[in-house]
Amino acid sequence: MLDFQAVGEQIHKLRVRNGYSQDGLAEVLYVTRQAVSRWELGQTLPSVDNLAELCRLFRVSFEELLCMGQTAQFDENDLFKGHSREFVVDGIIGGKIKVNLTDVLYQFSPKERLAILKAVKERKIKTDLSELLPLLTKNERIYMGGIVKL
DSSP states (O other): OOOHHHHHHHHHHHHHHTTOOHHHHHHHHTSOHHHHHHHHTTSOOOOHHHHHHHHHHHTOOHHHHTTTTOOOOOBTTBTTTTSOHHHHHHHHHTTSSOOOHHHHGGGSOHHHHHHHHHHHHTTSSOOOHHHHGGGSOHHHHHHHTTTSOO
């Protein structure tokens, strides 16, 4: 999965390095300045055609533009700093991002917590349930009831 925020930061860095304003880049690509802004903020990704044109303009590979060779760095005090929430949650559930859930659970929204707890329940994520249980809300404990004595 691509980290939209990291890709956005890369587009911003390459745009500035190559002397383009957001308006100037938008004009070259026949998109709006707002589209370029959304890319740089990690809200959306450029179309495949625009990705190809960005690679040509900035003289970089798709891999470099899409940050595919980079290893993401995470701050356990702010897991989402520099990363999209979806990237972090999917990475944890998929086992690509290793964290101690008891240390970081507070950083997730209720919906994200449920997705993570579902992965714990399905044994996709290993964690010490005796440490995790006190951190759960009443409803989360009920949801986890199938594997934990309440």
